[in-house]
Amino acid sequence: MFRVARIVIQQQVKCETIPIRSLKMSAVASAQAQVAEKPRAKGATQEDYSFVMNLFRGQIEARQVFPYPNVLNEEQRDTLQMLIDPCEKFFSEVNNPSKNDTIEKVDEPSLNGLWELGAFSLQVPQELGGLGLSNTQYARLVEIVGANDLGVGITLGAHQSIGFKGILLFGTPEQKAKYLPRVCNKEFAAFCLTEPSSGSDAGSIKTRAELSPDGKHFILNGSKIWISNGGMAEIMTVFAQTPVQDPKTGKTVDKVTAFIVERAFGGVTNGPPEKKMGIKCSNTAEVYYDNVKIPIENVLGGVGNGFKVAMNILNNGRFGMAAALSEKIAKMAMLHYVTESMAYMISGNMDSGSQHYHLEAAISKCFASEAAWYVCDEAIQIMGGMGFMKETGLERIMRDLRIFRIFEGTNDILRLFVALTGIQYAGAHLKELQNAFKHPTANLGLIFEEASKRVVRKVGLSSPPSMDQYVHNDLLQAASELAKSIDSFGESIEMVLIKYGKSIVNEQYILNRLANATFDIYSSAVALSRASAALRAGGESAQHERQMAEAWTLEATQRVAANLKIVSSGRNLDNFTKMSSIAKNVFKAEGVVQLNPLKL
Template identity: 35%
Template sequence: MAAVLEQARSAEVPVGGAFLFNDVGSVRITTPELFTEEQRLYLKTALQFSTEQVLPQAEKIEAKDNALLRDLLRRAGELGLLMIDIPEAYGGLGLDKTTSLLIAEAMSLQGSWSVSFGAHTGIGTLPIVWFGNDAQKQKYLPRLATGELVAAYALTEQGSGSDALGAKTKAVLSPDGKEWILNGSKLYITNAAFADVFVVFAKVDGDKFTGFIVERGTPGFSVGPEEHKMGIRGSSTCPLYFEDARIPRENLLGEVGKGHKIAFNILNYGRLKLGAGVLGGMKLQLRNALLFAQERKQFQTAIVSFPLTREKLARMTTLIHAVESMTYRTSGLVDAVLAGADKTAADYSARLIAAIEEYAIESSIMKVYGSEALGYVADDAVQIHGGAGYIEEYPVERAYRDARINRIFEGTNEINRMLIAGMLLKRTMKGTLPLFEVAQAVDEDVAAGRLPKARVQDELAAEEQAAENLKRLAIYTLKVAAETFGAELEQRQEVLATVADIVMDAYALDSMVTRTRQAAVDGKLDAVRVAMTRQYATEANVQSYARARRALCATVKGDALKEHLAKVARLELFTPYDPVELRETILQAVEKASGYPLSAV
């Protein structure tokens, strides 16, 4: 594929989505093994904070102790954990995005706290960092950096969630031109009960979608009662009401009619951070499930000895490895694009936003894959706990409920699946990605019996070949759908979602193969990493080919369908493996580490 891909590469760093066209391992990726000492220190500090100050307070947090949450934010601010993304000029640290994601990972050990922390440091603060003018930054950021002020983000309304631009809240300029007058309401606003600063979206004159900074205590602005939720019960979630709320004219955020730029760019970064924001919880649930399985006995035997329990623990570990490999690969791409940029330059925020937007495909992958992987891990953890998994005394009961919201946050997983496939096509039309050229080459190669061969002949040669085949499978299936449906393809959600799932498996397997090879010592691959990668590859092959057949069956009929099915069948790769050997290789490492075996600290 490499010869076709020159147009898909930037001068120094692959463009967003290029992983689907570039050879496995052709570009060095960022992995936890490459974290700097400074990054590891921030991770260690944040993990210590979560372990010593948050987890012991889990029951109080669950009981909606908003004063405690606010105090925890202040304490986190004292350690510098709230200021990672805030520029130094405004009281922050202005660190790289990988460090920011490491903090998000560490904060995710307790669901309600993770949501409160993320709403403050991410969607609440970043709109001001990226789009605020100097006066707004000077006024708010130094106090947001320390936790003196708490931030919230108000986008969702009763009739507009995924369709953010369908908002009904209105803003008009007062007759004297000194104030904006807001009318409307917002729904499901995190941190609402105790936030001081709200980023609110409304339509100026009823049609220009615009952002505003609204302070608590503003005349005409009120916060409704707490919602009582299935999960993340301890986080504050309230509606907001605006009844002729009068906002100073200077609290306009960005430009009139440009609110979509704020909302969508914040969501892109939020999706990437959510990938990291599930990792801490996944690792904690693995450790807790392992410890429970070691202590719990049935038939005079610890249940950790039972093969089906061990299979679950091995699957949990493999999913963590997949999410971790993709997450830090993606943050590393953003950091690489920004490497050497002057953070004090006037255009730095614009460059940062552009870098994050560049990897919007990867960010949506992290959002969907990470949230669903967390769900699988929490579900397996409950199953290992058995009846105890349903009892509030055990943290896994709360973790199971808390995990569910992640598939709705930052744009539903359904929306993000549409975005993954849709952005691949959009960038193809712009000439950034060579999807149709590569699809044609795949068609010709398959017809001629030319299948990809591994570039590196080692223990992961079959897995490398499997990753390349998955890429071709996604490219070919999307090309057939695009040629069949044309502009109507965006309405064929069942096809786009299926292609997105194949793309996600390809990104995961590519990342795992590349990471494992990069971590080799004196040319020798680590057996545990190989086992996790192989286990993932065997499952990804089965599910991705089933998805491709489903997508093709929903796209074409008759003889054309038979022809397409025959072609993709030639890409299907099965390499015999010993599932017991893979499981035990992984589990022995998990047992030795008393949890996830590839700790970065």
């Protein structure tokens, strides 16, 4: 057994840690930023309790999915109910989404009403002027907002989900005491990261901040584009390149730093509101910084740590995207069920203190935005010509929905982020196993535990991991199918690592299909977890939820099998090569390559 195990592992010599940073994408590179925060023993793989992360090793890490989270105590439930009633009344009696869309701003009565409700300070601690809600409470209220007016949702989210979120997460006690009461009292906040030349790559921003000669200020110069609330914000989280001395080499290098910037500092201006396809009532504008003097005490999270600050803000805020896009079209019950289940699964994980949810948050953002678009499109189709008419309201919803697949990390990049982060985790584990063979007597436990799993798979003696202990008895069949998918997925990841090694970063066709398989596995696990909780509680909708979870899991596992077959099929891989060649030809020709059939 030992000799066979060694042979199997030696075949995997190419499975080195994937150089994710080589892609130069902020969403992908955030994985390394988060891993870097945690100390690890030399040569050891950092363990992660993320369900999704462990899928890439073909293992079930159940503690963040089963049982379905129930994190609200009685007092929190009462508080939430007290907020839900006036919130629903506000959107039915005060806010007019059609008017907001027409005038391309949130009208004053609505804006004032939202401030009075405390909607702009849901998660600010009570002692600093906010409502002090948990992530789960926040998700429920965001769900109501998103079901009524997505443009208003963006205005609220840009303010608190990302605008001043960095102060909540990284602010010093002094920074929190100074700024959080103000963002609760009619001073808008904004998150200022994106630039024309940077796109999704946070590391390539050009805005700079240089320390003043007296060492008391940073002088900020540059500009940002597409900033939500950019024309209204008085308090901004701004990211800029700063010179930092590398402690290892002593050389000065540029690193991104986050700053709290006030419009009142002077030198902060903005362009006119952008004309947009959807979410028209939300303010989006360019913001300019001309020799803005920022006190050194307004550095957020430490000099040179801006990339970590930005990624943590975005990862923390993405879970709310799923909550905002559920309940748009109630008829599409299954997609609504799965989307809603993800939103409250992740908010529950966060409220329970989890730090391992960044892949799950990325999945929920992609899943929710794509499900909502699909459901809206289908609703328009069902209504026929009436669905196309403005008075029905669906055309506004469709325009508003389109942006959700783009901002807070485009879905394309988040798919690569999920796939490459998971592959890196699996590859690092295999590398650790390879290193163990260099000193086998000191690592017998690890070698036998991990290598034997792969050996029995090679000789056909393995069985998929079991999920029976996590789900209700009525869902055992669905759970068994999902467990088989997880096992097959882990095997496919090993195959990909062996075949491609580091070059997997260039195989986007494969990465996208692995990401889609990941989405289907995670969404099924979440649905089974929620339905199991409902069956155990014996609620009125329990059997309905069981049917939705079973139906979703069946279709999802079939899609997983199809995607994994594509990844391993020589014919499909050859077709990927053809498609790559086609794309290169189009780029080279700067347009359509072939002539018109008439040759005219």
